[in-house]
Amino acid sequence: MDLLELFFIALGSAVVAYYAVKLLLFSRMFFPQLCFPLSKTFFTSVGEWAVVTGASEGIGRAYAFALAERGMNVVIMSRTKETLDQVAKEIGETTGQIVKVMVTDFINPNIFSELKDQLKDLNIGVLVNNVGVLPSFIPCKFLESEELDKTITDVINCNVKTMAKMCKMILPGMENRGKGVILNISSGIASIPFPLYTLYAASKVFVERFSQGLQAEYSDKGITIQTVAPFGVSTRMAGYQQINIVTLSPEDFVKNSLQYLRAGDKTNGSVCHIFLGWLLQSIPLRVLYTECVLHSLQDYVKKKTAQTASRAALENGRNT
Template sequence: MDLTELFFISLGTAVFLYYGIRLLLFSRMFFPKLWFPLSETFFTSMGEWAGSGNQRTPSIKKVVTGGSEGIGRAYAFALAERGMNVIIMSRTKATLDQVAMEIGETTGKKVKVIVTDFTDENVFSEIEEQLKDLNIGVLVNNVGMLPSFIPCEFLESEELDKTITKTINCNVKTTVKMCKMILPGMENRRKGMILNVSSGIASIPFPLYTLYAASKVFVERFSQGLQAEYDDTGILIQAVAPFGVSTRMAGYQKTNAVTLSPEDFVKNSLQYLRAGGKTYGSVCHIVLGWLLQSIPLKVLYAESVLHGLQEYVKKKTRQKNLVFASRVTTQTGTNK
């Protein structure tokens, strides 16, 4: 056997082993309970509390930003069901109060609400004041905004300057500032958990949702960098990147194998807490992420594909509006 033959045999063996190991690692995602088990006390081990009250004595709390609906609401419920009290933050007090009441009645856990608008420039000093005497054990950075539900080119966005500021404040600045606020206490106690909600479309540069996708790329890289920095402190930091979830941001699409309800998505994603610095949160979304990154960008960026996406979303929006108008008309007629 000459050196050339030996080289190619060695190269082929190395490639086979490399992709074999990658396939094995990927296959683990189909069996999260087997590969990434959590103890029954995993969540409560962060502390007896995961929400916040007004007492001044130290206790462990949990904060969910954007907790009044959708994925944030589902996280608040899921963690309360696992024995944690919660703090939920959003800008609509009536909705927050309703969610707090439902969590309390359903789980018996305590809930504190903080009303704030994360698109504003200066909201964090007030939040920090309300949290300064509390030891936060779990932080879920879920709050986010989609600049435009209908996909459009960057320069076509309405009130572009305001949109840029609000998107960066909400999707980028909030994540960083909340981590700055909460992380020191976790580091001192050498335990805690931070989940930063990104988006599946951040897997690639995504035309027509350019600003939103770019802001979510920041969330992923920030989360993964923090995890590397604090890996030896006992703090778990993870970016969660869902694709289709039936929320207001996604136009409340019908649930199916790909588009999950917020409750189902959160239930699935919590099984992947020990799966690494980033998770898509469910088997179907993991496969979608793999497919999206496997398709050549030239295909995805073809004008026909982008135009088809735009028309699809417009059609779905019209259908939603017609259904809503029909319901309003029916209710008005009934009231008469």
């Protein structure tokens, strides 16, 4: 057996071993409670309070409930006081935990000093940076966005600046105590450069890279910083799509995603969404970027939007 033959045998063995390890690591995602266990007191052990932005509905509301159910007091933030008050009442009555309401519009860049004053005396163990804006639910090209200058500013202020500012505000306390959890909510579509959602997807890429950098900087301080990148979740931002194996309810998604808290610096939050992330990255971009595919995406979202509006109108008719 000559050296060249030995080289190819060794190379083939290395490739097989590499993919065997990757398969083994992926298989852990099917058993999160076994492979990434959390104690029942984990969340209360990192701090007394959780702060959740964009908590009046959807994923943010679900995180606020889930963390309160795990024994944490909760600060919920959004711009609609009436809705926040209702959420606070429901959480308090359901869990018995204390809920503080902070009404704020994260599109406004000058709110953070006031928030800092209100949060400074709290022992904050968990921060969920959930608030975000989608420029347009119906996908469109960048230059076709309505009020483009305002849209650019709003997306940067809400999706990018708010996350960085909230981390700047709360991370020092976690570092001093040597414990804490920060969950930054991204999106599955940030897995690739995503046309027709270009600005939104790009803002969520920032969320991922920022979070991964912070985790590398502060993991030795006992702090967990993780990007959570869901695909389909039935929220207002997603047009309240029907719940199925791909599109989860906010409550089910949050329940699943918390099981992956120790699974690394990024998770898609559920086995199905993890598979969708792999699939999206496996499809050649030149296929995804064809005019046919992009038009099909637009038509699909428009159709789903019309179906949702029709169902809502029907339900309203039944309730009147």
